[in-house]
Amino acid sequence: MSRPLPFGSPGTTGRLDLADVMRQVAQGDKEAFSTVYDALAPMVFGIVIKVVRDRAQSEEVAQEVMIDLWRQAARYRPDSASVTTWAATIAHRRAVDRVRSAQASTDREQARAAREHTTAFDEVAERVETRLDSEQVRRCLRSLTELQRQAVTLAYYQGLTYREIAEVLDAPLPTVKTRMRDGLIRLRDCMGVTT
Secondary structure, three states: OOOOOOOOOOOOOOOOOHHHHHHHHHOOOHHHHHHHHHHHHHHHHHHHHHHHOOHHHHHHHHHHHHHHHHHOHHHOOOOOOOHHHHHHHHHHHHHHHHHHHHHHHHHHHHHHHHHHHHHHHHHHHHHHHHHHHHHHHHHHHHOOOHHHHHHHHHHHHOOOOHHHHHHHHOOOHHHHHHHHHHHHHHHHHHHOOOO
């Protein structure tokens, strides 16, 4: 049943009555199916390749159509359409399904790539923003007095308390608190933070 498709030459039916042959196929006659196969395979491939446009995929879809004709032979109704029309309809539907499936797969891959690209962009943007913020903080820290800069740096970068800062700087506690307050106000103003 899985004979290679004779794609080179068109199938001719001559005086062959394909409707009668399909009735024999419906009863499981493999020789009758061989006749149907030889008569319809070139036409089926022609329809499929016009839709799918890729030879390898078209051959695969055409084989699937021929298998469908074998499996669905009992469903064929001669009063609805000719065997050729019925086979052409199945071939066209299968080809369109393949194209839609391939397009859906491509769309999913593109959407995933776009999400990954967006994530990468977001990470870069976040790093740039963090770097710009850090540069602004350093610039604003340079605008403070030495005691203010030391107090703020010890508090925020080393996590020391007011009392510990006073001990490290060998300065009175009230002076450290005042310098810290004044330094933070200047930092806030420099960075454009509104309260």
